[in-house]
Amino acid sequence: MxxxxxxxxxxxxxxxxxxxxxxxxxxxxxxEMLQVIYKRRSVRSFTSQPxxxxxxxxxxxxxxxxxxxxxxxxxxxxxxDDALWQQTFDHSIPFHGNRAVIVISDSARYRQVLEDFPxxxxxxxxxxxxxxxxxxxxxxxxxxxxxxxxxxxxxTGRSGILDAKYLKEKLNLxxxxxxxxxxxxxxxxxAYPIMPPxxxxxxxxxxxxxxxxxRATMESWLEQMIAGYNASHLGTxxxxxxxxxxxxxxxxxxxxxxxxxxxxx
Ligand SMILES: Cc1cc2nc3c(=O)[nH]c(=O)nc-3n(C[C@H](O)[C@H](O)[C@H](O)COP(=O)(O)O)c2cc1C
Numbered sequence: 402m403x404x405x406x407x408x409x410x411x412x413x414x415x416x417x418x419x420x421x422x423x424x425x426x427x428x429x430x431x432x433e434m435l436q437v438i439y440k441r442r443s444v445r446s447f448t449s450q451p452x453x454x455x456x457x458x459x460x461x462x463x464x465x466x467x468x469x470x471x472x473x474x475x476x477x478x479x480x481x482d483d484a485l486w487q488q489t490f491d492h493s494i495p496f497h498g499n500r501a502v503i504v505i506s507d508s509a510r511y512r513q514v515l516e517d518f519p520x521x522x523x524x525x526x527x528x529x530x531x532x533x534x535x536x537x538x539x540x541x542x543x544x545x546x547x548x549x550x551x552x553x554x555x556x557t558g559r560s561g562i563l564d565a566k567y568l569k570e571k572l573n574l575x576x577x578x579x580x581x582x583x584x585x586x587x588x589x590x591x592a593y594p595i596m597p598p599x600x601x602x603x604x605x606x607x608x609x610x611x612x613x614x615x616r617a618t619m620e621s622w623l624e625q626m627i628a629g630y631n632a633s634h635l636g637t638x639x640x641x642x643x644x645x646x647x648x649x650x651x652x653x654x655x656x657x658x659x660x661x662x663x664x665x666x
Contacts, residue, residue, distance in 0.1 A: 475508050
């Protein structure tokens with residue numbers, strides 16, 4: 402992967418990022434719900450302002466009411482304030498967030514009453530992941546609508562799918578459950594981050610048959626990712642982070658295999 406883009410490419414890439422913005426049809430641009438969805442960004446810096454209990458409850462309720470297959474509600478939400486997070490993990494909630502939710506796919510609960518459910522671990526796990534992820538997104542959007550910002554984490558602070566085995570032990574989770582992500586909630590410190598490079602609509606739509614994107618588009622996207630990341634994360638680089646991520650997913654792969662196919666042991 403090319404890491405040193407050169408000054409001209411870097412400046413051009415940063416300019417492209419700055420030009421990126423949500424692009425709704427003009428006739429719908431005032432829709433409040435759309436504005437909430439488009440405004441949401443992953444926020445990684447929070448003030449110490451506490452989230453009131455009723456606001457946090459409303460966010461959790463959005464998760465509880467999310468759509469899911471056969472209404473099985475194959476999820477568990479582990480909820481934390483900073484004191485409980487400290488007690489559990491020996492450090493503050495990542496980015497000094499005020500509350501956190503570890504979203505867990507859960508095929509164990511409904512099995513308590515559906516004893517004859519067939520053994521289809523990969524499909525069951527996949528469906529539970531889909532469902533729990535929808536609940537997670539419902540919580541994020543509800544938070545945003547209430548002025549609360551959030552970020553989903555798969556690894557920071559040993560808190561998501563890349564640390565699934567560690568979390569399973571830490572939270573005493575039964576077989577059939579897999580921690581997927583931590584959502585950190587809080588009030589944003591300062592302005593929202595600018596929108597990271599999103600692929601153009603015409604590259605992600607499929608008309609009739611799948612067509613791979615042209616290489617130039619994907620290279621331009623990668624250049625923006627590198628330039629944007631390096632500009633906003635001093636002291637590290639996109640490549641370093643990608644290397645860390647790749648090594649972690651390798652380890653997580655083995656652990657997840659063990660967890661998802663637990664009944665084969
Ligand atoms: C399942 C999931 C896991 C993520 N894990 C992390 C993470 O570990 N660390 C992090 O800084 N951001 C994480 N993110 C946030 C993404 O980096 C972010 O959503 C992406 O860059 C797009 O930016 P946006 O959310 O502002 O649109 C995660 C997002 C998702 C959906």
